Amino acid sequence: MTANIVIIGDEILLGRVADTNSGLLARELTSRGWKVGNVTTVGDSAEAIDSAIRRAMESAELTISTGGLGPTRDDITKSVLTGIFGGSPRLDPDVLANVETIFARRGLPMNDLTRSQAMVPDSCRVVPNHFGTAPGMWFEKDGKVFVALPGVPYETRGILHTQLLSMLQEHFDFADTARRAEFTVTGIPESALAEALAPFEDSLPAGCHLAYLPARGIIVLRLDSEGLDADCFSSLCDDLRRRTADWLVGNGAMDAAAVVSTLLRERGLTLATAESCTGGNIASLVTARAGASDVYAGGVVSYSNGVKEHLLGVDSTVLATEGAVSEAVARAMATGALAATGADCAVATTGIAGPGGGTADKPVGTVWIAAATANEVRTALLHLDGDRRAIIDAASSRALLLLAGMLRKHC
Amino acid sequence: MTANIVIIGDEILLGRVADTNSGLLARELTSRGWKVGNVTTVGDSAEAIDSAIRRAMESAELTISTGGLGPTRDDITKSVLTGIFGGSPRLDPDVLANVETIFARRGLPMNDLTRSQAMVPDSCRVVPNHFGTAPGMWFEKDGKVFVALPGVPYETRGILHTQLLSMLQEHFDFADTARRAEFTVTGIPESALAEALAPFEDSLPAGCHLAYLPARGIIVLRLDSEGLDADCFSSLCDDLRRRTADWLVGNGAMDAAAVVSTLLRERGLTLATAESCTGGNIASLVTARAGASDVYAGGVVSYSNGVKEHLLGVDSTVLATEGAVSEAVARAMATGALAATGADCAVATTGIAGPGGGTADKPVGTVWIAAATANEVRTALLHLDGDRRAIIDAASSRALLLLAGMLRKHC
Numbered sequence: 064m065t066a067n068i069v070i071i072g073d074e075i076l077l078g079r080v081a082d083t084n085s086g087l088l089a090r091e092l093t094s095r096g097w098k099v100g101n102v103t104t105v106g107d108s109a110e111a112i113d114s115a116i117r118r119a120m121e122s123a124e125l126t127i128s129t130g131g132l133g134p135t136r137d138d139i140t141k142s143v144l145t146g147i148f149g150g151s152p153r154l155d156p157d158v159l160a161n162v163e164t165i166f167a168r169r170g171l172p173m174n175d176l177t178r179s180q181a182m183v184p185d186s187c188r189v190v191p192n193h194f195g196t197a198p199g200m201w202f203e204k205d206g207k208v209f210v211a212l213p214g215v216p217y218e219t220r221g222i223l224h225t226q227l228l229s230m231l232q233e234h235f236d237f238a239d240t241a242r243r244a245e246f247t248v249t250g251i252p253e254s255a256l257a258e259a260l261a262p263f264e265d266s267l268p269a270g271c272h273l274a275y276l277p278a279r280g281i282i283v284l285r286l287d288s289e290g291l292d293a294d295c296f297s298s299l300c301d302d303l304r305r306r307t308a309d310w311l312v313g314n315g316a317m318d319a320a321a322v323v324s325t326l327l328r329e330r331g332l333t334l335a336t337a338e339s340c341t342g343g344n345i346a347s348l349v350t351a352r353a354g355a356s357d358v359y360a361g362g363v364v365s366y367s368n369g370v371k372e373h374l375l376g377v378d379s380t381v382l383a384t385e386g387a388v389s390e391a392v393a394r395a396m397a398t399g400a401l402a403a404t405g406a407d408c409a410v411a412t413t414g415i416a417g418p419g420g421g422t423a424d425k426p427v428g429t430v431w432i433a434a435a436t437a438n439e440v441r442t443a444l445l446h447l448d449g450d451r452r453a454i455i456d457a458a459s460s461r462a463l464l465l466l467a468g469m470l471r472k473h474c
Numbered sequence: 475m476t477a478n479i480v481i482i483g484d485e486i487l488l489g490r491v492a493d494t495n496s497g498l499l500a501r502e503l504t505s506r507g508w509k510v511g512n513v514t515t516v517g518d519s520a521e522a523i524d525s526a527i528r529r530a531m532e533s534a535e536l537t538i539s540t541g542g543l544g545p546t547r548d549d550i551t552k553s554v555l556t557g558i559f560g561g562s563p564r565l566d567p568d569v570l571a572n573v574e575t576i577f578a579r580r581g582l583p584m585n586d587l588t589r590s591q592a593m594v595p596d597s598c599r600v601v602p603n604h605f606g607t608a609p610g611m612w613f614e615k616d617g618k619v620f621v622a623l624p625g626v627p628y629e630t631r632g633i634l635h636t637q638l639l640s641m642l643q644e645h646f647d648f649a650d651t652a653r654r655a656e657f658t659v660t661g662i663p664e665s666a667l668a669e670a671l672a673p674f675e676d677s678l679p680a681g682c683h684l685a686y687l688p689a690r691g692i693i694v695l696r697l698d699s700e701g702l703d704a705d706c707f708s709s710l711c712d713d714l715r716r717r718t719a720d721w722l723v724g725n726g727a728m729d730a731a732a733v734v735s736t737l738l739r740e741r742g743l744t745l746a747t748a749e750s751c752t753g754g755n756i757a758s759l760v761t762a763r764a765g766a767s768d769v770y771a772g773g774v775v776s777y778s779n780g781v782k783e784h785l786l787g788v789d790s791t792v793l794a795t796e797g798a799v800s801e802a803v804a805r806a807m808a809t810g811a812l813a814a815t816g817a818d819c820a821v822a823t824t825g826i827a828g829p830g831g832g833t834a835d836k837p838v839g840t841v842w843i844a845a846a847t848a849n850e851v852r853t854a855l856l857h858l859d860g861d862r863r864a865i866i867d868a869a870s871s872r873a874l875l876l877l878a879g880m881l882r883k884h885c
Contacts, residue, residue: 074687076510078501079694079727083492085515090489099487101522102515104496111512134665168857176665194859217860254545254587276485283490316490336754336775342761343747343754346775350753353829353862361781363774364747364757370772370815374785404781418764446579448605449628451764 064237066097067119070104071112071131071140072214084129084212084219091223095232096241097125107131112143120207124235127227130214132197134176141184144211148202150186155198158189162196190230194221201230208234242296246284246303247317248310249464253277256310260284263306271299276316279460283316312467319463320348326470327358327408334466335406336362337375337396339387339413340430345459360406365396375399386425388413390442393431401435408436408470410462414445416454430458434466441465475648477508478530481515482523482542482551483625495540495623495630502634506643507652508536518542524554531618535646538638541625543608545587552595555622559613561597566609569600573607598622601641605632612641619645653707657695657714658728659721660875664688667721671695674717682710687727690871694727723878730874731759737881738769738819745877746817747773748786748807750798751825751841756870771817776807786810797836799824801853804842812846819847819881821873825856827865841869845877852876 068088074080085102092099100123105111112131119126131140145151159181166173180196183189190199190210197213199222210227212219248256253275264273270290276283286303288296304311312322327334336346336359343364349355365371368382376399377392385391396411414430421427428447433440445461447454479499485491496513503510511534516522523542530537542551556562570592577584591607594600601610601621608624610633621638623630659667664686675684681701687694697714699707715722723733738745747757754775760766776782779793788806796802807822825841832838839858844851854876858865 070513073685074689074694075497076500076513077504077687077696078497078499078510079687080689081492081494081497086486086489086492088489089487093488099489099517101517101526102481102487102513104513104515106510106512115512134668171663171666174665174669176668217864220861252582254585255582257545257587258585274484276488276490278485278491283485285488338754338757342766342770343749343757343773343775344761346749346754347758350755350775350777351863351866355753356777356831359753359777361775361777361785362754363785364754364761364772366761366767366770366772367815374772374774374814403785404778420767450631452762453628455762 064097064125064235065100065123066092066125066127067100067123068102069112069115069119069126069128070102070214071107071128072104073106075104075130076106083216084214087216087220087223088127088129091228095228096237107139109139109143112140113146116143116147116209120204120209123207125208125210125231127210127212129212129219132180132211132213133215134180134196140211141182144200144202145184145186148184148186148204148209150184152182153185155181155183155189157191158183158198161191161193161198165196190222190226192218192222193225194218199227240290242288242291242293244286244296244300244314245316246286246307246314247281247312247322248284248307249281249312250310251282253282256282256307260303260306263303267299268295273303278318279457280464281312281317281319281322281460285316312471318348319460319467320345320352322467323463323470324349324352324355324358326467330470332407332470333358333360335360335400335404335409337400337409337411338362338364339366339371339396340416341412341455341459341462342366342416344455345410345412345462348459348463360404362400363403371396375403388415388425388429388431390431390433390444393433393442394435394440397433397435397440401437408434408466410434410466412458412462414454414458416451416458418451428454430454432458432462432465434462434469436469439469441469475508475536475646476511476534477503477536477538478511478534479513480523480526480530480537480539481513481625482518482539483515484517486515486541487517494627495625498627498631498634499538499540502639506639507648518550520550520554523551524557527554527558527620531615531620534618536619536621536642538621538623540623540630543591543622543624544626545591545607551622552593555611555613556595556597559595559597559615559620561595563593564596566592566594566600568602569594569609572602572604572609576607601633601637603629603633604636605629610638651701653699653702653704655697655707655711655725656727657697657718657725658692658723658733659695659718660692660723661721662693664693667693667718671714671717674714678710679706684714689729690868691875692723692728692730692871696727723882729759730871730878731756731763733878734874734881735760735763735766735769737878741881743818743881744769744771746771746811746815746820748811748820748822749773749775750777750782750807750823751827752823752866752870752873753777753827755866756821756823756873759870759874771815773811774814782807786814799826799836799840799842801842801844801855804844804853805846805851808844808846808851812848819845819877821845821877823869823873825865825869827862827869829862839865841865843869843873843876845873845880847880850880852880
């Protein structure tokens with residue numbers, strides 16, 4: 064079963080707001096056996112919305128749109144939808160009550176624009192939105208389903224998880240004959256891994272496919288099959304795990320923060336961070352995960368040397384003689400973070416994220432990372448390619464993976 | 475002139491990797507007078523890539539794709555491209571030299587898969603990629619241009635800024651008759667702002683349009699015009715600034731971190747952060763910007779109470795009597811961050827980001843924020859809607875905007 068996605072919004076085509084809804088929908092649908100065919104992003108224009116929805120519905124049993132709803136743009140999208148699916152506007156009392164509840168909770172006065180959100184085409188089933196004022200709408204035509212959702216990411220997430228996934232399950236009661244498994248590996252370039260796994264790929268039975276999904280020091284391997292029996296698929300998985308044993312971090316698709324958080328939780332340990340060039344990015348990645356307070360004690364963003372000295376206890380002589388971007392400082396930051404927070408292990412970064420600040424000796428992309436436990440400190444010198452964002456992301460990931468290697472080995 | 479964008483990659487349709495390339499391309503093209511018509515995302519399949527590129531080229535003078543290149547997938551995309559544009563593979567010596575340089579710098583051995591990246595269709599002009607191994611390729615057909623770029627975000631960014639934008643400027647030498655201006659406002663809901671600005675919108679001359687681009691406590695207003703003279707457009711801008719004076723933060727489109735960084739830089743001040751529920755997100759937003767070390771001293775991520783006490787000097791009695799999520803603790807964190815880092819001002823957050831940890835008294839979404847300068851501390855209690863990600867993002871933005879209000883008023 065194929066699903067297509069339509070993202071509506073001028074702000075996205077202007078590059079002003081990043082679309083995260085298509086990724087969310089793709090992830091959730093894929094994990095339930097849907098194949099996502101394509102994603103189309105269009106602006107807030109009636110013609111563009113109309114043609115994107117019609118075209119998406121041609122090649123998929125299910126089409127979901129996000130955006131184009133909300134007090135200032137409702138009219139366009141709703142009139143496009145009645146153009147495609149027929150129907151006339153009706154006032155939905157449940158939607159109106161929800162809008163009133165939300166405005167009362169936020170202490171805001173209602174106005175006519177807001178009240179108009181309760182007008183929905185009578186050709187649709189309302190998909191309730193308890194997270195915002197614009198309701199989701201479910202239409203059917205020629206045996207196909209189209210669902211319009213609002214574009215605010217947490218509303219999309221909320222409606223999807225509380226309403227839409229179960230509605231889809233009920234409507235599309237299909238047996239999922241595909242099997243898939245994912246494995247996270249690290250420490251080998253994609254091309255070398257592809258070479259190492261060429262014999263495995265050649266030996267795969269028909270309908271079975273291995274995909275490489277590389278991202279920042281980690282490669283997720285995805286094994287897909289259609290129509291293979293469970294035993295056969297499971298022995299292929301075992302074979303793949305054996306062949307990748309040297310680089311395998313775990314089953315499933317994980318980023319570096321997930322890898323470390325999982326290892327910490329399994330071992331009952333806590334983490335501290337001491338970040339210079341990554342500027343709080345590692346802390347932010349770890350604490351973005353629910354339940355982070357079980358595994359994360361806290362940390363210091365030591366952008367200035369003063370903060371490195373006063374909060375992490377880095378020796379001012381070492382800073383002066385070795386420089387802030389040095390192995391000695393990375394090491395002192397990691398051990399200093401252990402002492403300052405009482406955590407069981409720590410990661411530290413100090414380097415030059417650019418675009419300024421590079422020298423001949425230490426060009427932009429030079430980063431020292433360190434990872435510490437009570438018994439051991441490891442450091443590594445990175446020469447990272449790319450711009451500021453890429454260097455921050457790569458240094459964050461590599462520092463977490465350095466610790467992950469220590470935790471896997473020793474605990 | 476219209477540009478369409480095609481994003482290629484299974485990993486994006488699976489929701490595994492977030493596409494940031496379309497936003498980057500959209501932003502850069504829009505600011506140079508292009509109109510981005512649509513973005514289409516397809517998987518690594520020859521048919522899907524072929525039909526997406528052909529369809530995109532139908533309605534645009536320029537089409538840019540990203541992804542589908544790289545050692546393990548080159549074959550599909552390159553054969554699709556020769557199918558559309560003709561040509562046969564040739565070895566490009568400059569591309570080969572670049573691949574060898576990059577592998578030597580990374581200390582990695584070359585293999586055949588990698589070497590194959592230097593094979594390009596002889597129907598294209600190479601767009602050099604000094605940031606990675608896969609070259610960009612520029613094709614022309616029926617007076618239209620198609621450019622294939624690799625998908626790794628920093629390679630896309632790098633090629634765009636060092637090569638492609640100037641190649642496009644040279645090829646499409648068009649006069650940009652559109653005028654546009656953006657203004658950032660905060661402190662008013664979108665529906666109320668739309669109501670307040672309805673008379674302004676009604677008075678706009680033909681070809682002139684006001685758009686609302688809301689994002690987390692900030693609304694960017696974009697005024698667009700086609701064919702209006704400069705004086706007339708500028709007096710419309712003045713009028714809009716007057717009408718929005720109570721909520722106007724500045725000219726241009728800014729997020730909260732940009733607003734605060736700009737204010738700090740103008741005033742020669744430095745910032746410290748003390749974050750509990752936002753977990754380093756504020757530090758990360760501020761330090762993501764180039765030149766952050768001029769305005770940011772550092773901060774503490776005080777996830778545990780121990781870290782709040784030891785690194786920020788929050789009184790353990792206050793923590794015990796008021797609780798970690800309280801006005802007194804938010805205030806003590808902000809002033810503690812000033813003392814610990816020596817910065818001129820500080821922001822602090824303490825709250826419940828969820829999904830766990832909520833109580834009847836302090837449900838998920840309850841966040842105390844504080845902002846401090848040498849002379850003043852302000853606090854605010856937030857009741858935020860949404861899930862963990864939404865609460866972290868909103869609390870980060872609101873804490874920065876609380877400080878922005880103080881800096882605008884007093885300095």
